[in-house]
Amino acid sequence: MSKLMTPQGSYSVSAILFDKDGTLLEFxxxxxxxxxxxxxxxxxxxxxxxxxxxxxxxxxxxxxxxxxxxxxxxxxxxxxxxxxxxxxxxxxxxxxxxxxxxxxxxxxxxxxxxxxxxxxxxxxxRPVLPLSGLQYFLDDCVKHGIKLAVVTADETAAAEKHLSWMGLRHYFTAVIGTDLVSRGKPFPDMAHLACKALSVDPSQVVVIGDTNGDMRMAKAAGAGVAIGITGTSNNTEIYRIFPDADIIVQSYEQLRIGANPQ
Incomplete structure (x- = not known):
């Protein structure tokens, strides 16, 4: 496993599950x-x-x-x-x-x-814009062998299309839309399906999302870390919106990947 370095500490990680809207692209x-x-x-x-x-x-x-x-x-x-x-x-x-x-x-x-x-x-x-620093972070994840998947409340076909519009689809092993599970967020079904597709245990996974529903899904699935990303919001109450997040960051510039010391 590699290390995900955040402002609040470092965490071992095998895979990262991303929400799509507001997390990969500007909502x-x-x-x-x-x-x-x-x-x-x-x-x-x-x-x-x-x-x-x-x-x-x-x-x-x-x-x-x-x-x-x-x-x-x-x-x-x-x-x-x-x-x-x-x-x-x-x-x-x-x-x-x-x-x-x-x-x-x-x-x-x-x-x-x-x-x-x-x-x-x-x-x-096609008004899709990736969040600041996203592609650099994805490249860093791939460089260190971290598996990536998308878990979104959107339908799978639409999610695939939006990722393709941004030229990012190739980064993700799996794209899990709400139409592929019986229960969407905040239930754990999408996270569990993504972990199965990536062949990883949920405890080795980081979930990144822009809503507390993403955080609750992460907790319900047994994910190792739940990260709330605020993006460019000017909402002064934004840090109260993620009561179930382990970590809150504004952008991907605050996250880095490093080798896990042996």
């Missing part, structure tokens, strides 16, 4: 853009049916932070957009349509149509 760049298209299309579709949703409700729907112009600037790291599956997000908006008077079937159809519009725009723009 707002990708999902902020997607959510803006999703919500705008949804609201327009409601208005075409003579239905109106208050603008003040928008941030509470998916857990997003909006500026005065309505653009998404941040997100609740323990909210639906950060932690939920695509089915969860669609269910949240479908419930809103139902509450406004649509039948459940019509509301689901409307939401899924809006999702496809947002997906198409995302496919065209």
């Amino acid at each position: 707002v760049s990708l999902w902020g853009s997607w959510s803006e298209y999703f919500l705008a299309t949804y609201i327009k579709s409601l208005e075409e049916r003579g239905l109106m949703m208050l603008g003040t409700q928008l941030s509470s729907l998916l857990g997003t932070v909006h500026n005065v112009h309505g653009s998404i600037t941040d997100y609740d790291r323990n909210g639906p957009l950060a932690m939920g599956t695509m089915e969860d997000l669609c269910a949240i908006l479908s419930w809103q349509g139902y509450q406004l008077g649509l039948s459940w079937a019509e509301s689901m159809e409307l939401v899924h149509n809006c999702r496809h519009v947002a997906d198409a725009v995302l496919e065209q723009n």
